[in-house]
Amino acid sequence: MRHSRGMDIANRIAALDWARIPAELDGFGAATTGALLTPGECAGLAALYGREDGFRSRVVMARHGFGRGEYRYFANPLPPLVGALREALYPRLAPVANAWNAALGLPRRFPPGLAAFTAECHAAGQARPTPLLLRYGPGDYNCLHQDLYGEQVFPLQVAILLSEPGRDFEGGEFVLTEQRPRMQSRAEVVPLRQGEAVVFAVHHRPVRGTRGVYRVMLRHGVSRIRMGERFTLGVIFHDAA
Numbered sequence: 652m653r654h655s656r657g658m659d660i661a662n663r664i665a666a667l668d669w670a671r672i673p674a675e676l677d678g679f680g681a682a683t684t685g686a687l688l689t690p691g692e693c694a695g696l697a698a699l700y701g702r703e704d705g706f707r708s709r710v711v712m713a714r715h716g717f718g719r720g721e722y723r724y725f726a727n728p729l730p731p732l733v734g735a736l737r738e739a740l741y742p743r744l745a746p747v748a749n750a751w752n753a754a755l756g757l758p759r760r761f762p763p764g765l766a767a768f769t770a771e772c773h774a775a776g777q778a779r780p781t782p783l784l785l786r787y788g789p790g791d792y793n794c795l796h797q798d799l800y801g802e803q804v805f806p807l808q809v810a811i812l813l814s815e816p817g818r819d820f821e822g823g824e825f826v827l828t829e830q831r832p833r834m835q836s837r838a839e840v841v842p843l844r845q846g847e848a849v850v851f852a853v854h855h856r857p858v859r860g861t862r863g864v865y866r867v868m869l870r871h872g873v874s875r876i877r878m879g880e881r882f883t884l885g886v887i888f889h890d891a892a
């Protein structure tokens with residue numbers, strides 16, 4: 652039987668729990684997907700990190716005060732698996748993004764498909780692809796941050812853990828903080844297995860309070876890797892200036 656990876660990924664994404672994921676995003680600003688990529692796919696993606704070609708830039712985090720460890724942004728054309736993930740995830744998340752903007756009283760609405768949104772990014776001068784691979788070794792960490800690359804911001808992004816906790820590395824938890832207006836911040840640690848994705852808010856989300864809807868600011872990062880090596884695939888939907 653002919654087997655197309657793009658189709659396969661689209662089917663796997665269609666089979667995720669699209670009742671629970673948006674509900675958890677609304678409730679907590681983050682949701683895990685359960686197993687999405689196979690161990691072989693994870694290893695294949697992590698192995699790309701050492702290759703010369705296929706990337707547009709490399710960032711050594713310590714040089715910028717971003718933490719410790721490094722990452723590389725893929726060049727276009729994206730690896731087929733990465734492109735298929737980005738294309739199949741976007742239409743599932745656009746309704747959440749639009750509902751959040753409506754709740755926050757923001758006029759921006761996102762088109763139902765990634766091609767149209769990418770065209771809008773390009774028209775706004777954001778044409779460089781943002782999917783990336785991250786690599787952390789012992790002692791490395793990723794400071795709390797927001798992945799903003801210009802005025803065009805799709806409010807949700809996805810990170811897929813490519814290494815297996817407890818086997819490949821220890822420590823290195825994915826963490827999120829939520830900063831509520833005039834209140835103390837809330838932290839969330841997101842447990843992930845190899846091949847599992849976390850969907851989370853890029854910069855803010857609406858929360859319903861007693862006096863209406865307010866905006867909480869989110870940041871994400873990775874706690875210190877205690878042992879071993881940890882790889883992640885980051886899927887950000889807006890392109891970069």
Ligand SMILES: O=C(O)CCC(=O)C(=O)O
Binds near residue numbers: 810
């Ligand atoms: O390594 C991680 O889990 C975090 C990756 C990250 O910051 C991102 O995908 O934007």
Ligand SMILES: [Fe+2]
Binds near residue numbers: 796797798871885
């Ligand atoms: Fe990030």
